[in-house]
Amino acid sequence: MTTRLTTLKPGNSAAITAIHAAEALHHRLNALGLRVGKQIQVMRQASFHGPLHVRVGSTDIIIRRSDAACIELRAA
Numbered sequence: 001m002t003t004r005l006t007t008l009k010p011g012n013s014a015a016i017t018a019i020h021a022a023e024a025l026h027h028r029l030n031a032l033g034l035r036v037g038k039q040i041q042v043m044r045q046a047s048f049h050g051p052l053h054v055r056v057g058s059t060d061i062i063i064r065r066s067d068a069a070c071i072e073l074r075a076a
Contacts, residue, residue, distance in 0.1 A: 001075060005040065005052065005068040013041035014073035021070040033059050034071065 002017055016038050019026055033056045034040065043060065044053040051062050 002072050003075065005042070005054070005063075005071040005073055006065055008040075008042045008073065010042050010044055013039055014075050015039055016071060017074045018072040019070055020072065021067070025067060025070065029067070029071070032061055033057060034061075040071075040073065 003014070008014060016034060016036050018036060019029055019034065021029065038056055041055045042052055043055055046052070049065055051064050052068050054061050054063055054068075
């Protein structure tokens with residue numbers, strides 16, 4: 001079962017299965033460590049549909065919700 005990063009609740013983790021984004025955004029996310037097969041965990045969600053604080057490995061990233069919606073996950 002797949003889902004989007006925006007639907008993952010804080011404290012939960014999942015594996016990235018696909019990134020459906022424009023080439024520039026895809027390269028930026030890839031450079032930040034967001035790659036297919038990597039485990040990602042949501043640490044916090046900002047109020048009022050603000051950005052997400054996620055952790056990939058030992059790296060913490062703040063990501064816009066619109067960018068997070070491009071990331072497809074498989075529950076771990």
